[in-house]
Amino acid sequence: MRSVIVLIICLVLLAVFGPMLAPYDPTAIDIPNRLQPPGGQWLLGTDALGRDILSRLLYGARWSLGLAFLVSVIGLVGGTLVGLTAALGGKTTDWLMMRTTDTFLAFPELVAAVVIAGVLGAGTGSLIFALTVTGWMRYARVARGIGLSLETRGYVVQAKLAGVSLPSIARWHYLPSLVPSLMVVWTGMFARAILGISALGFLGFGVQPPLPEWGTMLLDARIHMRSSPLQMIWPGLTVVACVLAINLAGDALRDALARESEA
């Protein structure tokens, strides 16, 4: 749990304060100094329009990490609500909710996101919508599964007997038991959202240029692969580092929970 919190704080700090560390304006075009190699005045070099790559990476954190955080949190809230409604709402509600979840799970999430974002037209709004709509189902599954296992717990029976409203039961008796498992799902979905945002950016359906987003930076860099190969390395490396760190933190969290439930 602690490692996850520390990591999340680091990433938030990066997204919030990263741009302040940027030596240059990430969108300032400087054609005479285009495609500069790393080192010297431009620590990671410049891109085809002479923009400082390090500054673009640092500003990009706001888009790539910030949007991924937003998308994964909306998914967390929405999916948990669906799962809890299914677990508490009786047989028909459960069936409806779970078939809806199945429907959204029937299709690879990233492909669905590409289609949705593409059809609705490129832009940050469609990007957020596409990744949220395709990113809530795992939370719903987990929340429902744990919710059903709580149904026969003494305190849940007592609460129902006392006439406590279902939203209240969900909030006070179900949610506390869900939080650890939802956190594990959330780390995975946060990582997936980072990958999804950069993938959509790379395909041209996501954050639009000249905004510095890691996927769109890769798209720019691809054209100049021969003359300036390192330009392509940096954004990819940043994505991999973030995703790897989040996944490892998620694994650690899951192992810690497994140990706790064994003890």
Next chain:
Amino acid sequence: MLKLEYVSVTRGKTATLHDVSLTLAPAKTLAVVGESGAGKSTLLAAVLGLVRLSRGSVTWMDDAVHRCHPALVMQEPRAAFNPALSLRRSVGEPLKARKLTLDKARLERLCRGLELPPDLLDRRPSEVSIGQAQRVGILRALIAAPALVLFDEPLSALDAVTQKHTARLISELQVEEKFAALIVTHDLGYAAAHSDEIAVLRSGRIEEIATAEAFIERPQTDYGRTLRDAAFSLGALEGAA
């Protein structure tokens, strides 16, 4: 008056309750005794409306039971409380759900009656003993002054000394609070000492119903006699106490 008329419950293909008819007058105590698997838990679930009846009816004062807001004291004291919440919060739940305000004097009186120290309620379920947790369970059951309280093996998780103590506290509170108590238990000694009437449940059927004294004196069925002899050969003095 709690009235069960020809209550039958089937689960899958087997009948777990078969034509059970019982009555319990206000402020009285009825103990339903039987071995495990006799259908005691199903009987409580039927009274609380948690299972569908395949036949028969359950009423309180000729109205649906849930209207009188019955309370339940469970067998496993700790599991009856949300581990993440303070006991005070759990105890206040029946009031909050019905938008009733907490009567501080009543809470204090009940706490005194249950011999619970005032600050105990601020702890979590894992921070109190099983016996204390069960007394908090009784406190929660009584806080909203219900007319009917169901007890599901209320003593079986407790040790012998705590059992006697808790049984005495329940009886004393019943005199003050005048609730009707439906106790299901396998402990005939407890039933005999603390109830007005005893009903013997076996394989989902009522074998016999009698006042506690009459049953102990002379059970009407062979099964009743077996039960009585088994209980009192083990602890005759305890039962009479």
Next chain:
Amino acid sequence: MTQALFGLLLRAAVVLAGTALATFALLWNAPGDPALAITIARYHSVVSPEIIDKIRVEAGLNAGFWTAFQSWIGPILQGDFGNSSVSGRPVLPELAAAAFYTVPLALAGLAIGLVLSIPLAIFAAKRPGSWIDRGAVAIASLGAAIPAYWLGLLLILLFAVNLAWLPAMGARTPAHAILPALTLGLGVAASLTRIIRSGILEARGQPFLPAFRRRGVSDKAIGRDHIAPHAAIPVVTVFGLELAFLLEGAVMVEVIFARPGLGSFLVSAIEARDFPKVQAVVLLAALLFVIVNLLIDLFYRMIDPRIGERDA
């Protein structure tokens, strides 16, 4: 069993209906005039506003969402996916031609994934916690974090640009398929290694195995008769997941390597706002996934009849 089968079929039908509804809702909300899009799809030219209005009425677009949905789904249910709004040619043959490129690529990727992951997972699981095991897990974690498009670009950079061993763009010769298949295969290998490894470890942890060993059953026989069936359930689950992964991967890989195929078919259709093509890919892919999931569910029930008793 018949009841279970009926339940599964009902679920599959509901999921398909839901996908169709979601797809139509998406197209309904796409920017632009749907009547114009249909008109272009049908006549493949700019026509007079009267004809567009006529189409609007015909397609039930004035009558609201549900009527429009019904007139949209009608031909699709009969297998008619319409014509491309760009080329004017029927969608299905073009789709089939694209699948002709993607299926071998996906199979090659899957094969590479299996060839890499199975030995690695077995070696790793032989001594849990050893450096081989840690290394395998580390490689798998890294592989799971590398996006397919970046991996593809790195492979191009190394093998096509720097070493000039392999061609990168297009699909003219079989050699053109090596880098795309490798990109897919490395991704598959990363996820399979983790899953097979933990599957083996879990199966080996089953309480009955020491008893067999004491009775003198050989390690080989234990592996074949007891560990393998236990590992089979996760493996089948993974196949369902990998199928999804392969389609996702195909989208990225075909774009990077400028290969024809379902992925580039879909992306170029979206870019051209060629909605008949988009909906054909989406609906047929959904059909494929629903059928695969149905088969997987049936397989589970055959291996372990207890599965599905609780699950509604």
